[in-house]
Amino acid sequence: MSQDPTARHVTATAPGKVNLSLRVGPPGLDGYHPVATVYLAVSLRETVTAIVRPDARITVAPSQRQVSLVDTADVPWDERNLAHRAAVHLRETLGLEADTHGVDLEVAKQVPVAGGMGGGSADAAAALLACAALWETGLTRSQLAEIAAPLGADVPFAVMGGAAVGLGTGADLTPVAARRPVHLVLVPADAGLSTPVVFRTLDELRRDGVLTDAAGAPEVNQDVLRALTAADPLDLATAMDNDLQTPAVALFPDLSDMLDLGLDEGALGGMVSGSGPTLLFVTHTEQDALRLATAIQERTGVDALPVRGPVPGSHVL
Numbered sequence: 495m496s497q498d499p500t501a502r503h504v505t506a507t508a509p510g511k512v513n514l515s516l517r518v519g520p521p522g523l524d525g526y527h528p529v530a531t532v533y534l535a536v537s538l539r540e541t542v543t544a545i546v547r548p549d550a551r552i553t554v555a556p557s558q559r560q561v562s563l564v565d566t567a568d569v570p571w572d573e574r575n576l577a578h579r580a581a582v583h584l585r586e587t588l589g590l591e592a593d594t595h596g597v598d599l600e601v602a603k604q605v606p607v608a609g610g611m612g613g614g615s616a617d618a619a620a621a622l623l624a625c626a627a628l629w630e631t632g633l634t635r636s637q638l639a640e641i642a643a644p645l646g647a648d649v650p651f652a653v654m655g656g657a658a659v660g661l662g663t664g665a666d667l668t669p670v671a672a673r674r675p676v677h678l679v680l681v682p683a684d685a686g687l688s689t690p691v692v693f694r695t696l697d698e699l700r701r702d703g704v705l706t707d708a709a710g711a712p713e714v715n716q717d718v719l720r721a722l723t724a725a726d727p728l729d730l731a732t733a734m735d736n737d738l739q740t741p742a743v744a745l746f747p748d749l750s751d752m753l754d755l756g757l758d759e760g761a762l763g764g765m766v767s768g769s770g771p772t773l774l775f776v777t778h779t780e781q782d783a784l785r786l787a788t789a790i791q792e793r794t795g796v797d798a799l800p801v802r803g804p805v806p807g808s809h810v811l
Contacts, residue, residue, distance in 0.1 A: 505624060506810050507542075508542075508652045509538065510606075512533075514532045514533075520700075528711045535655040536801040542601050544598070546628065552578055576615065576646065577620070595629055654807045678775060678802070681772065739766040742766045759789040759790060762776045
């Protein structure tokens, strides 16, 4: 990594997300599952600093400017990293000359790793914005969201933030007017779950008749949209659904006990977030979220994170 303190750099941030509804259709010929999801960007953010290099290399490493709040031991700090892939993708998409568009990327993480909250996607979104600004591309947020789509279904939403319906792979976004905050408690697990494995388990459970088979493209959960726009936490907690919850619990049975515990401690509702294993609990107020997080931590010793959403998407700091 470049250590020149005079190096020109840009720092950008992007949010993690939860899925307040996630409905999954059968896989297509390309192996991808169509989804209908309701995204909510939450107040755990990834931060990426892009630093000019005098050559064509692109590197990625933990930040030396800001401490990560989560364990990054399982994060690949090489070309597999989504922030690294985002920088390469942006440079190639725009046809920028490699020799004058090298960059060192420093990443500080708040979003649990492999927790179904889109932390890697937020890294990619922040890296796209930081590099776009550093390289003076003049791209708008909407243009960056379009460029982001090949990097993964959740990356365009991390660019845009707020609340949105996601269709297709999840990258076809329609904003949702949710202007009042939703208060949640997130409970990460000690270990992650592989998203492809969770989807494969869903297919197996449907094939074996344990879950009802899906036919065609799934429909958006309108009850969740109404509750979100009306800022009604009880209706939201009642309406939430996630087709990946049963396979996630099958792979990680302890999630069931933690869901019960959160409800026992006063959560309005609880659910696996995305492909898991992070759990989300809905509360009435910020104070209720703080109380619930404290109660879960005291009873289990597991970190519980009070958060709110919607929050803005990627932006330069």
